[in-house]
Amino acid sequence: MRICDVPTPALILDRQRLRSNVKRMADRAKELGVALRPHVKTAKCAEVTKLATEGQAGGICVSTLKEANYFFEQGFTDMILGVGIVPAKLASVDVLQSRGAHVRVILDNPETARMIAEKVTELSTVLDVMIEIDSGGRRGGVQWSSPSLIEIGRIIDSSTGLNLVGVLSHAGHSYLCKTEAELIAVAEQERFSVASAAEQLREAGLPCPIVSVGATPTALFAEHLKDITEMRPGVYTLFDVTQSALGCCSIDDIAVSVLASIIGHGSADSYALVDAGALALSQDRSAEHFSEGAGYGIVFDEQGKKRCHDVNVSNVNQEHGFLRSRSKHLPYSELAIGSRMRIFPNHSCMTAAPYDKYYVVDGSDQIVAVWDKLTGW
């Protein structure tokens, strides 16, 4: 099977780029002296995760119970469930642990800690808990300096069914940085927040063996990771246009793209239509933060080698994408009806999510493998 035989829309995964990306982050973790625990919600794929954990301790971070179950079935036992836990999810975690998984859960408030401490008495396994720290992203997490931190720590530590095993943060706001100086500052803010939280807990006589940071931009731009034990970047495996705009990679490092067919030309010849739209590309417009009019992805030829001038996906409907040129002259000769293009996505986590497979290429137009991946919840 060759790229020209793949039905559209489809995800094409470049294994050479994937290998290069995972090696780069492995080298980076080594340089920084921390363990690498890849966040696997980006690719949602066992084969990608095997490459990303090669030479590492093997731990991963997941976002959902379905990911936890899938990766356990695929042989990964050591994981953090990296979205705030609720009591109703503990029974599923317990089943996984009874079968041999080790699933650390996270929480960021005393109410949840109390509810989990009560619920854990019904479980057959002991639960390792990490406290989520807000390092400035203003999503989940307690402030390192808040009295709640110690309160949460004490509730966990005093429960016989719970073990307090550490703190973690995700500096999501690093995705909004516009300069290297800002990236370095956010990386330090992330490091400082969790390191300070760990120190606070230890000073209160509480254990805190794991001190975990996690975001691709901060992993790449941190000047050092003193007092940190592990990092959990995810999107670096595949990279995307937004990561390229951030300076985390070049466009040529993006390992995933959407293969789409040109199905028509606009009646006023101002656009071309492809059979990849809001579902196949996602509606993620994060690249707009860096470049107005960036739209929903940038367009290359079928082999993914040559950029199609300044053509991008300017708009999407459910199964239609609109290709427009930012300089107004659409190169129709390269966008013939029936021909196929490769669209590099703004945010690979969002774009890859609904597909159930990757068509894998490795330096030629041959499909060298088809890798199954997870979808849904």
Added chain:
Amino acid sequence: MRICDVPTPALILDRQRLRSNVKRMADRAKELGVALRPHVKTAKCAEVTKLATEGQAGGICVSTLKEANYFFEQGFTDMILGVGIVPAKLASVDVLQSRGAHVRVILDNPETARMIAEKVTELSTVLDVMIEIDSGGRRGGVQWSSPSLIEIGRIIDSSTGLNLVGVLSHAGHSYLCKTEAELIAVAEQERFSVASAAEQLREAGLPCPIVSVGATPTALFAEHLKDITEMRPGVYTLFDVTQSALGCCSIDDIAVSVLASIIGHGSADSYALVDAGALALSQDRSAEHFSEGAGYGIVFDEQGKKRCHDVNVSNVNQEHGFLRSRSKHLPYSELAIGSRMRIFPNHSCMTAAPYDKYYVVDGSDQIVAVWDKLTGW
């Protein structure tokens, strides 16, 4: 199983509302004197489609080959593949037709017509082709008044492997109307465009038995559908917040919602976090067109009965949603950590797409059925 037992995030489908929605559109088609061919890309579900085609001729419209295959396996044989065809997809259409399906394909330009006419000689079945007409939406479609229309018609009609069976349009621009008068005008524009295209073809001596329009807002607001033979609305089965803003339904007609758990409260008490984010709700912001700050969905209690004040989903990350109040005072008593909310989506086609099932309720908190649905490509 009750709603409180469903793992989050999940899609809840209200069968009473679904039945009422499909009855309303069936009555509407009867009143307008046209056949109803539901577009099934909204719910992507055989059970929903069985209800939507009850009492109808049984034809459906699909957007992808995967939908065509799934619905054929589920017993639906009469379908339009409603996204512009490319030659590479004909082999799959031919396999389906060889097995007993009747798949009409659509195209809007002479190049595709010529390529299809050439390719069809390799197929074992004859192919019915419809010409897509642009009725003002500026997506796919040829203008009814363009000389290309007749050119396309002649290419199809003169090919022994192809049958010209009609014209169709989708007035996607009806989703942007802000007044009833605009909706009525767009409905008439859609009707007039395809009816005129049919007339042009017939005057040129070409056949045009099917004259098809298709969008929920135009189906509901058209004053008449003279010279039209069928309509293909889709989102009316489930409805959504955008359709409500358009005046096509009330919020109480929306049959699908996302069940999500409150996993935390913002550190400054300004937001609550749920475990349904950019993937589980989609990043569709179409409701913003009608109400600034509408965000990504509106929040009800777990039973879906009581709206949670003016709380909506203001922001999303991959698996996190941010609930905020538009009047600034978040009713925390109704948003306790661990409690569960129902989020009514902006655009149900986008929100439902990545889920593999609906948990069906029917007037109580009991889950009366779990309906499988299609995902991906």
